[in-house]
Amino acid sequence: MPSPDPISRFDKELLRAVLTLASKSEVDHLLFVSDYPLPAEELRSKSLKRKLIYAVTSTPLVADLVEEGFRAVHIPPYEYSRMEKLKVALVAAGNFLHDGDMVLCLTGHKRSIDTLVRIKVGAEEDDAVPLESLRLPPEFDPQVVEAVISLALAVGQEGFEGHPVGSIFVMGDSIAVLEKSKQLTINPFQGLSEAERNILDPRIHEAVKNFSVLDGAFVIREDGVVLAAGRYLQSAGEETRIPLGLGARHAAAAITTATTKAVAVVVSQTSGSVRIFRGGEIIFEVHQSHRRI
Numbered sequence: 086m087p088s089p090d091p092i093s094r095f096d097k098e099l100l101r102a103v104l105t106l107a108s109k110s111e112v113d114h115l116l117f118v119s120d121y122p123l124p125a126e127e128l129r130s131k132s133l134k135r136k137l138i139y140a141v142t143s144t145p146l147v148a149d150l151v152e153e154g155f156r157a158v159h160i161p162p163y164e165y166s167r168m169e170k171l172k173v174a175l176v177a178a179g180n181f182l183h184d185g186d187m188v189l190c191l192t193g194h195k196r197s198i199d200t201l202v203r204i205k206v207g208a209e210e211d212d213a214v215p216l217e218s219l220r221l222p223p224e225f226d227p228q229v230v231e232a233v234i235s236l237a238l239a240v241g242q243e244g245f246e247g248h249p250v251g252s253i254f255v256m257g258d259s260i261a262v263l264e265k266s267k268q269l270t271i272n273p274f275q276g277l278s279e280a281e282r283n284i285l286d287p288r289i290h291e292a293v294k295n296f297s298v299l300d301g302a303f304v305i306r307e308d309g310v311v312l313a314a315g316r317y318l319q320s321a322g323e324e325t326r327i328p329l330g331l332g333a334r335h336a337a338a339a340i341t342t343a344t345t346k347a348v349a350v351v352v353s354q355t356s357g358s359v360r361i362f363r364g365g366e367i368i369f370e371v372h373q374s375h376r377r378i
């Protein structure tokens with residue numbers, strides 16, 4: 086856990102004011118996106134403790150917080166703008182949220198908070214985070230979805246050996262996806278046992294990042310088994326509605342998800358942005374603000 090930095094009186098008062106707001110009955114969850122857990126003396130109220138969801142970048146810290154009885158989720162440790170960070174945290178915390186819930190999202194820099202955003206889950210007028218459409222059918226393992234999004238964010242931030250790379254990760258409805266695509270190069274995952282090529286095993290994360298330099302897409306089963314890399318996806322025969330400026334990679338993700346039940350996570354080589362496609366449309370996007378490459 087990071088060592089405590091001095092916290093100013095103003096910071097303390099601001100935090101206290103937000104926590105008072107968060108205790109109100111209208112608020113269902115307080116999503117606190119910070120690696121600096123709240124001081125115990127601010128969390129005396131049981132109802133506030135129940136509403137709190139921590140989103141932190143350290144896996145051991147998640148385990149510690151869960152042990153202390155908190156709800157906590159892991160988010161990738163990359164630098165994003167405040168809004169992008171909140172979006173990633175909302176997706177990670179998606180399993181705790183229900184339609185109509187009001188979420189206060191709080192973040193900042195180190196121990197000082199500076200951003201408060203109020204979100205109504207599933208509200209149509211809220212176009213910042215369409216959580217409703219992101220909640221995937223039960224056959225998608227949430228841990229697999231989180232692992233794939235984390236890997237995509239890593240590929241977008243880190244690239245490969247100092248060069249930006251792009252990729253597509255297609256999850257779910259794998260039989261249909263394989264039928265509608267073809268192998269561009271030798272499938273590097275062929276010959277490995279299913280246990281050895283499950284995305285939930287951190288040991289294959291480096292391999293996946295390295296294979297993202299291959300042309301084409303990864304095909305991943307709902308349970309996390311990587312079936313193939315280097316697949317060329319169907320890229321014609323469907324109308325797509327993707328924003329101007331996005332090219333063949335994004336169009337292929339749109340077409341594949343329009344013609345199957347799969348979800349595709351696309352990393353743009355040009356910008357490092359990560360977009361999730363479902364049913365032919367973009368349902369979520371995160372833009373890089375501090376790209377490392």
Ligand SMILES: Nc1ncnc2c1ncn2[C@@H]1O[C@H](COP(=O)(O)OP(=O)(O)OP(=O)(O)O)[C@@H](O)[C@H]1O
Nearest residue numbers: 251300301317318320332333334335337353354355
């Ligand atoms: N049908 C497809 N299936 C899998 N990969 C594809 C497909 N079409 C294009 N790609 C991959 O996308 C790469 C980039 O293509 P293009 O520049 O047109 O995409 P883009 O949507 O603009 O994405 P980026 O922002 O990454 O450049 C290609 O070199 C190829 O590796």
